[in-house]
Amino acid sequence: MLKNGISLSTQFYALIIVMTFIAFAGSLLSSTLTLRDYLNSQLGSHAQDAAHNLGLAISSSGGADTVLIHTLASTLFDSGYYQQIRFVDNEERELVNLSHDNNAAVPRWFSDVFALQAPIMQSEISDGWLVLGTLTVQSNTVLAERSLWQQTTRNLLSSALLFALAALAIHVILRALLKPLRQIVQQAEAVGRKEFRQNPGRTVTRELNLVLGALNSMVLNISKVFSEQSRYAEQLMQQAYLDPLTSLPNRRALQQQLSNLQQDAKLNHNALYVAMVSLSSLQQTNDEQGYASGDQYVQKAASLLRQLQQQYPALQLFRLSGSEFAIIGAADRTSAAELDNKLIQALEQEHSQCYSQGFGRAVSVLAEAAESFSNILARLDTLQAQDNVQLLTGANTEADLCAPGRLQWQQLIDRLLHHNDSSDANMELLLQPVADQQHKLVYAECLLRFVVDDKPLSTAEVLAMAARLNRADTLERQMLQFILQSLPQLSGGAVAINISEAVLCSDDLRQWLLLQLAQGAATLPPLLVEIAEHSIIQHPQQAAQFITKLQQLNIKVVIERFGANLTSLRHIQHLNIDYVKLDAGFINDLEQESNRFFIMTLTQICHSVGIKVLATHLESIDRLEACKSLNVDGFQGFVLGEIINFTFLSKKGDVNKTKMQYTLKQVFNPKGDTYDAS
Amino acid sequence: MLSFQVFTRVEPFALSDTLLQQTEQGYGEAALQRVLRWQALINNSRGNSDWNKLHKANDFANREVAYASDEAHWGKSDYWATPLESLQTGAGDCEDYVILKYFMLRAMGVEENKLRLMYVRALTQNEPHMVLTYTEKPGQYPLVLDNINPKILPANKRTDLRPVYAFNGSGLWMAKAQGLGNKVENSAGVSQWQQLLERIEHGN
Numbered sequence: 001m002l003k004n005g006i007s008l009s010t011q012f013y014a015l016i017i018v019m020t021f022i023a024f025a026g027s028l029l030s031s032t033l034t035l036r037d038y039l040n041s042q043l044g045s046h047a048q049d050a051a052h053n054l055g056l057a058i059s060s061s062g063g064a065d066t067v068l069i070h071t072l073a074s075t076l077f078d079s080g081y082y083q084q085i086r087f088v089d090n091e092e093r094e095l096v097n098l099s100h101d102n103n104a105a106v107p108r109w110f111s112d113v114f115a116l117q118a119p120i121m122q123s124e125i126s127d128g129w130l131v132l133g134t135l136t137v138q139s140n141t142v143l144a145e146r147s148l149w150q151q152t153t154r155n156l157l158s159s160a161l162l163f164a165l166a167a168l169a170i171h172v173i174l175r176a177l178l179k180p181l182r183q184i185v186q187q188a189e190a191v192g193r194k195e196f197r198q199n200p201g202r203t204v205t206r207e208l209n210l211v212l213g214a215l216n217s218m219v220l221n222i223s224k225v226f227s228e229q230s231r232y233a234e235q236l237m238q239q240a241y242l243d244p245l246t247s248l249p250n251r252r253a254l255q256q257q258l259s260n261l262q263q264d265a266k267l268n269h270n271a272l273y274v275a276m277v278s279l280s281s282l283q284q285t286n287d288e289q290g291y292a293s294g295d296q297y298v299q300k301a302a303s304l305l306r307q308l309q310q311q312y313p314a315l316q317l318f319r320l321s322g323s324e325f326a327i328i329g330a331a332d333r334t335s336a337a338e339l340d341n342k343l344i345q346a347l348e349q350e351h352s353q354c355y356s357q358g359f360g361r362a363v364s365v366l367a368e369a370a371e372s373f374s375n376i377l378a379r380l381d382t383l384q385a386q387d388n389v390q391l392l393t394g395a396n397t398e399a400d401l402c403a404p405g406r407l408q409w410q411q412l413i414d415r416l417l418h419h420n421d422s423s424d425a426n427m428e429l430l431l432q433p434v435a436d437q438q439h440k441l442v443y444a445e446c447l448l449r450f451v452v453d454d455k456p457l458s459t460a461e462v463l464a465m466a467a468r469l470n471r472a473d474t475l476e477r478q479m480l481q482f483i484l485q486s487l488p489q490l491s492g493g494a495v496a497i498n499i500s501e502a503v504l505c506s507d508d509l510r511q512w513l514l515l516q517l518a519q520g521a522a523t524l525p526p527l528l529v530e531i532a533e534h535s536i537i538q539h540p541q542q543a544a545q546f547i548t549k550l551q552q553l554n555i556k557v558v559i560e561r562f563g564a565n566l567t568s569l570r571h572i573q574h575l576n577i578d579y580v581k582l583d584a585g586f587i588n589d590l591e592q593e594s595n596r597f598f599i600m601t602l603t604q605i606c607h608s609v610g611i612k613v614l615a616t617h618l619e620s621i622d623r624l625e626a627c628k629s630l631n632v633d634g635f636q637g638f639v640l641g642e643i644i645n646f647t648f649l650s651k652k653g654d655v656n657k658t659k660m661q662y663t664l665k666q667v668f669n670p671k672g673d674t675y676d677a678s
Numbered sequence: 679m680l681s682f683q684v685f686t687r688v689e690p691f692a693l694s695d696t697l698l699q700q701t702e703q704g705y706g707e708a709a710l711q712r713v714l715r716w717q718a719l720i721n722n723s724r725g726n727s728d729w730n731k732l733h734k735a736n737d738f739a740n741r742e743v744a745y746a747s748d749e750a751h752w753g754k755s756d757y758w759a760t761p762l763e764s765l766q767t768g769a770g771d772c773e774d775y776v777i778l779k780y781f782m783l784r785a786m787g788v789e790e791n792k793l794r795l796m797y798v799r800a801l802t803q804n805e806p807h808m809v810l811t812y813t814e815k816p817g818q819y820p821l822v823l824d825n826i827n828p829k830i831l832p833a834n835k836r837t838d839l840r841p842v843y844a845f846n847g848s849g850l851w852m853a854k855a856q857g858l859g860n861k862v863e864n865s866a867g868v869s870q871w872q873q874l875l876e877r878i879e880h881g882n
Contacts, residue, residue: 129820130819131816
């Protein structure tokens with residue numbers, strides 16, 4: 001509680017209770033003391049009166065002797081109002097002494113604390129001119145004590161009643177006064193979660209109204225700036241990657257996504273089908289009928305191809321240049337041939353008198369896994385030039401379509417799944433650092449590699465196969481368990497875990513993971529979680545809930561492959577995330593001015609809501625420097641340091657004694673950052 | 679301020695300049711001179727025997743203060759004037775003589791327990807009266823300081839007076855001392871003696 005300070009209302013309550021208590025206790029004490037003093041003085045004057053009266057009576061009776069004094073003193077004493085009556089003669093001889101033992105009339109502690117002291121009063125007794133001795137009288141305190149006690153208990157009761165009433169009134173008033181304060185706190189917390197909502201409440205307190213107003217307008221401004229910038233960035237992105245006439249992704253978009261598409265195709269053990277459609281009569285139409293007709297021609301072709309593409313969800317359509325469209329997607333040979341046919345048919349149907357050179361021509365190839373964009377284009381151009389209408393899909397690929405058989409995969413995955421002992425789990429934990437502008441380690445990302453018979457397998461491939469065999473959940477759980485078991489051996493920095501789409505799909509898996517994270521909080525290093533942007537867009541509600549839960553466990557959230565989708569910014573506005581990791585496509589295309597400008601804008605927007613931006617796949621110093629100059633906050637890539645194999649290192653030596661040096665490359669940080677396993 | 683504590687200290691008895699000024703302005707030169715003579719007499723008698731002190735105080739009071747009833751002098755049926763008031767006005771009744779003499783003797787250093795304020799009945803005039811008595815030893819007849827008969831005589835020689843009741847000035851202070859250190863006061867029935875002490879303590 002004390003970490004964030006004590007709440008204002010608690011302090012108010014404590015203060016008021018203490019003050020009220022002091023006031024009531026003080027007034028009770030003071031009234032008791034006043035009454036005690038008054039009673040003491042009454043006892044004194046009572047005793048003095050008695051002393052004088054007795055003295056006068058004895059002195060004026062004539063012929064005073066001890067018997068007379070005793071008799072008269074007894075008369076007074078037996079009334080019970082006196083504690084003691086003594087007579088002492090001139091030689092200090094005590095001739096009369098009458099006194100009571102008092103029964104306690106009030107609790108002992110009370111008479112101890114508020115002891116009544118009845119003064120001893122005296123008078124002289126004389127026989128004519130001669131003084132015979134001194135008479136002393138002390139009043140009895142019992143009655144006075146009793147009335148002091150009664151008065152005090154009455155006061156206490158009425159004080160307690162007043163105290164209770166006052167406390168109730170104060171509670172009601174404070175609640176009303178502090179209500180807007182609670183609203184402000186909630187609003188501030190909401191801003192912290194990047195929710196920009198207005199606070200409608202108004203209060204009777206002027207100062208609080210001012211704060212409320214200021215906060216509201218601030219929140220309004222932030223949210224306005226954010227949405228304006230987001231809109232602007234989306235426009236930029238669309239300008240850069242969309243063809244304005246057909247709203248199709250352009251050549252640059254294809255260039256950026258080609259490697260992703262190639263990877264996907266490989267994972268699915270398909271070739272990447274690339275078809276190019278060129279509008280043969282466009283030049284002529286433009287020249288003869290004007291550009292408006294040319295545009296119509298292009299739009300017609302675009303909608304035709306879009307219809308075709310919609311039948312094959314794996315395919316994507318791009319407009320490469322004025323007269324050229326590309327259709328790309330994973331396909332095996334059979335479906336590639338089928339596609340070719342459909343394409344040719346569709347184009348032939350549109351052929352008419354209007355298009356003297358024909359409506360369009362299509363050529364296609366199956367691209368290799370690592371084939372460059374320019375190489376693919378070159379091959380397509382060659383086909384175009386051959387003036388051969390027949391498509392040549394079948395003949396042009398050397399893509400490796402051989403893969404382990406389905407049965408083989410099933411065995412492999414079963415083998416991976418049935419290892420409960422983490423020491424022999426066929427998995428290796430790798431760590432890759434993310435460093436900031438000051439060359440300090442931000443965190444290390446956990447990467448997982450499957451090793452079967454000492455041969456590493458592609459993680460992506462294993463995951464894809466597991467998904468196909470409906471084992472994605474089990475495998476994901478196995479992987480996370482392995483990571484969570486390894487991490488306690490690591491210390492010295494924060495570590496990020498990758499969460500796949502499988503976790504967002506499965507409620508069970510999410511529950512399990514959150515439980516593991518909560519239980520391991522004491523032993524695990526500070527954690528981050530990386531979630532891919534497309535997973536979040538696919539499962540927005542689950543993602544939002546999951547992220548909220550993670551934040552409650554003090555786990556930070558990174559969105560990776562950020563920006564791959566053109567509407568990314570819309571999705572992050574309401575998510576309470578800490579970092580975004582730019583999609584590698586942006587980094588690969590850093591030479592483009594507009595791309596750099598886009599990254600800078602994106603960074604600004606993210607910074608405006610407190611999100612940090614990370615760049616990955618940095619493989620050269622030039623790119624690292626470029627990203628630095630664009631205000632990117634954190635960097636990851638081979639240029640910063642080798643990936644280290646944590647599992648291997650901890651197996652090799654005694655983990656408890658091995659100090660692992662994790663060195664960022666010299667270019668970045670001459671001293672190197674250390675990563676300890678202890 | 680003429681504090682009561684003045685009487686218990688051995689320091690010279692001195693009235694403040696303010697009091698002297700007030701006396702001169704309010705009561706004239708004669709009053710000032712009476713007060714100054716009083717002050718001088720007290721300071722000069724400190725080393726004397728009790729016998730001498732008694733005579734000096736008795737003579738001074740009887741000489742400087744003229745008899746006047748409370749009704750005539752103060753317009754009240756029974757008013758106990760402070761020593762200073764008696765001297766300033768130069769008049770007083772029997773109680774005022776007794777009070778003046780009592781405080782003078784105390785200031786000169788006469789022990790408190792030897793002095794008594796005594797109510798008596800003056801048989802000649804047949805009216806209530808008050809005298810100051812001085813008892814050398816307990817059991818002995820006291821000496822009587824009176825304004826009717828200015829000569830100091832042993833009590834048994836004063837057949838014109840019949841004793842009624844004596845009180846010792848210290849009794850009230852004893853009560854004060856034992857009363858939790860607070861003054862023994864009550865607003866309902868404050869005795870003349872207490873009122874007088876209060877007025878003295880407040881400088882009148």
